[in-house]
Amino acid sequence: MTTIKGAAKIGLQGSTGPFTDPVTNTQFSNTVPETFLAFNCEVDGATIERNTVVNFLSRVGPGVTLPAGKVVLPGRNVTTNLEASSGLLGKVANLTQADVALMEGVVEVNQALAEGYTDLARADLTNVTGINYAPVTAFNPGG
Numbered sequence: 001m002t003t004i005k006g007a008a009k010i011g012l013q014g015s016t017g018p019f020t021d022p023v024t025n026t027q028f029s030n031t032v033p034e035t036f037l038a039f040n041c042e043v044d045g046a047t048i049e050r051n052t053v054v055n056f057l058s059r060v061g062p063g064v065t066l067p068a069g070k071v072v073l074p075g076r077n078v079t080t081n082l083e084a085s086s087g088l089l090g091k092v093a094n095l096t097q098a099d100v101a102l103m104e105g106v107v108e109v110n111q112a113l114a115e116g117y118t119d120l121a122r123a124d125l126t127n128v129t130g131i132n133y134a135p136v137t138a139f140n141p142g143g
Contacts, residue, residue: 001039001040002037002038002039002040002041002042002043003041003042003043003044004042004043005042005043005044005045006044006045006062007045008043008044008045008046008047008048009046009047009048010035010037010043010047010048011033011034011035011048011049011050012047012049012050013047013049013050014033014049014050014051014052014067014068015049015050015051015067015068015069016029016030016031016033016050016051016068017029017030017031017051017069019051019068019069019094019095020094021094021095021096021097022093022094022096023096023097023098024096024097026097028097028100030051030095030100033050033051033068034050034051034100034103034104034107035048035049035050035051035052035053036052036053036054036099036102036103036106037054038053038054038055038056038058038074039056040056040057041054041055041056041057041058041059041072042058042059042060043059043060044059044060044061044062045061045062045063046060046061046062046063046064046065046066046078047064047065047066048060048066049065049066049067049068050068051068051069051095051100052066052067052068052069052070052071052072052095053070053071053072053095053099053103054066054072055071055072055073055074055075055076056074056075057074057075058072058073058074058075058076058077058078059076059077059078060072060078060084061077061078061079063081064078064079064080064081064083064084065081065084066078066084066092067084067085068095069094069095070084070085070092070093070094070095071092071093071094071095071096071099072084072091072092073090073091073092073093076090076091076092077091078091078092109137109139112135112137112138112139113135113137115135115137116134116135116136116137116140117135119135120133120135
């Protein structure tokens, strides 16, 4: 579960690129910007811009702004703006095209599941109670 505390601002501002992928050294833009908050991360009064990732078991502290194009590494506690913007300090990395593809994939799967479970519930509320049916989706064609 993601924890949001205080006056956090998430995905309200930030650049769509261009960003430089550190793996391929190519420039890319993400004009449909995502903000990805992984399981068990914490945003405590921080500003998390668009086109960012706050990874598993990581935290961004009060008053910190995670700028567009940055990824908080798993398990890191980012407490200053310098830590949030400089990869040299070991707490963040640059956003890659693979990060964007992962974010888009997670959103796609979640939308499909939400639609499928909504259809199951509309047909009969007991379809979504306890251990029960799985929705039919492109990712789960057998239901």
